[in-house]
Amino acid sequence: MKKISVLIVDDISETRESIRRLLQFESDIKVIGEAGSGSEAIRLAEELHPDIVLMDINMPEMDGIRATELLTLRVPASAVIIMSVQGEQAYLRRAMMAGAREYIIKPFTSDELAGAIAKVHEIEERKRQALGASAQAAAPVSQPRSGRVLSFFSTKGGVGKTTLAVNLAVSLAATGKWRVLLVDLNLQFGDVAVFLNLTPKRTIADITQASSLNYAEIQSCLLTHSSGLQVLTAPTRPEYAELVTAEHIDKILTEVKPHFDFIICDNISRFEDISLVSFDAAEQIWLVVSTDIPTLKNTKLSLEVLDGLHHSDKVRLILNRSGKEMGLDMQDVEKALNFRVSYEIPSDGRNLVAAVNKGVPFVSGHPGSKAAEGIRKMVEDLTLPRPAQDIAKFSPQQPSLWHYFRGIGKVFGF
Ligand SMILES: Nc1ncnc2c1ncn2[C@@H]1O[C@H](COP(=O)(O)OP(=O)(O)O)[C@@H](O)[C@H]1O
Numbered sequence: 001m002k003k004i005s006v007l008i009v010d011d012i013s014e015t016r017e018s019i020r021r022l023l024q025f026e027s028d029i030k031v032i033g034e035a036g037s038g039s040e041a042i043r044l045a046e047e048l049h050p051d052i053v054l055m056d057i058n059m060p061e062m063d064g065i066r067a068t069e070l071l072t073l074r075v076p077a078s079a080v081i082i083m084s085v086q087g088e089q090a091y092l093r094r095a096m097m098a099g100a101r102e103y104i105i106k107p108f109t110s111d112e113l114a115g116a117i118a119k120v121h122e123i124e125e126r127k128r129q130a131l132g133a134s135a136q137a138a139a140p141v142s143q144p145r146s147g148r149v150l151s152f153f154s155t156k157g158g159v160g161k162t163t164l165a166v167n168l169a170v171s172l173a174a175t176g177k178w179r180v181l182l183v184d185l186n187l188q189f190g191d192v193a194v195f196l197n198l199t200p201k202r203t204i205a206d207i208t209q210a211s212s213l214n215y216a217e218i219q220s221c222l223l224t225h226s227s228g229l230q231v232l233t234a235p236t237r238p239e240y241a242e243l244v245t246a247e248h249i250d251k252i253l254t255e256v257k258p259h260f261d262f263i264i265c266d267n268i269s270r271f272e273d274i275s276l277v278s279f280d281a282a283e284q285i286w287l288v289v290s291t292d293i294p295t296l297k298n299t300k301l302s303l304e305v306l307d308g309l310h311h312s313d314k315v316r317l318i319l320n321r322s323g324k325e326m327g328l329d330m331q332d333v334e335k336a337l338n339f340r341v342s343y344e345i346p347s348d349g350r351n352l353v354a355a356v357n358k359g360v361p362f363v364s365g366h367p368g369s370k371a372a373e374g375i376r377k378m379v380e381d382l383t384l385p386r387p388a389q390d391i392a393k394f395s396p397q398q399p400s401l402w403h404y405f406r407g408i409g410k411v412f413g414f
């Protein structure tokens, strides 16, 4: 008879070891892996497909409840048993709501543990049989994903690319419906990890040093944020950036596509090989613009370059930090660039800068803000059935950008 496969999740290695020992004489149970954190648990469960996941509640970074929630969505065939200590009862209800099938209070005996595992496994088996083949077919885990690449770009730094890329990615991931990867392509000074308060261990540079660049290698370098978002971070030091070439990025994007619904790339503010590779792979290029004339001038040039590269149909223009006090409004920007603004995110320094400093994306920390509302609109549009998506092109009205700039110049006295 096939043994019941078990993954042990606990941040304390001695606890994992003692649980392993408790199960070593159980002839019908096999421990197939151990994870020291919630995010590692998700990664291993996706790889190993254990029948049972023994999950500790209290873990740093991502606690067992959030990990259970994500596991239930991503690897529904693995059943979670929560391990808790006396006094954590308040969490048990939340754990069961998150999708755990059973809980067991520490310290437990080998009989108690093996009994819980056998009971949960039997119920799951019966459920599987009752659901039959249709349930297997509906399991979303192994289906190839559509891998829609969204590439964020702007003509200069500080416009809000990372802010918007991070918040869009977190919002999409937090729905629990989509598998989302955020790739930091600002290789020298990427700050995606800081925005998300994640500590990079292995980064994109490590992937390039592997003997073969395949998905397993990439997967071992991904971090999981508590929203469920997976992140490929930039190298930890600027000098490691040169280890990563455009060919690497091309291969990485090709490898990850079947595993994710959305792949969001945060680029540097320059046309160079790596950003061009991400534009080629992209379904949409999100050009972030602010309401200052130098940025508008350079954005106009960027639109021309992207047109020359046959990418203009992919471009979505986002006006960030908009607001009356900025002098120009959305209509001014549309006229100046002769391009429709798809989204407008207001200036909100109080909430947004505080969010970065705390490492909590504003869509989570300030969900009621106008900026968060703007991000939600993006998520809605992205997750609409495809044909209903917006048409970015704007019908020509302005003969020349320079005419327009001169007009604005007169108004502002320069
Ligand atoms: N709409 C906004 N309102 C206020 N501050 C913003 C807004 N968007 C971004 N910022 C702030 O501007 C700074 C630079 O943003 P960032 O996303 O790092 O820009 P980029 O990635 O284009 O260099 C950050 O401190 C961020 O919090």
Ligand SMILES: [Mg+2]
Binding pocket: 158, 161, 162, 163, 186, 191, 266
């Ligand atoms: Mg940035």
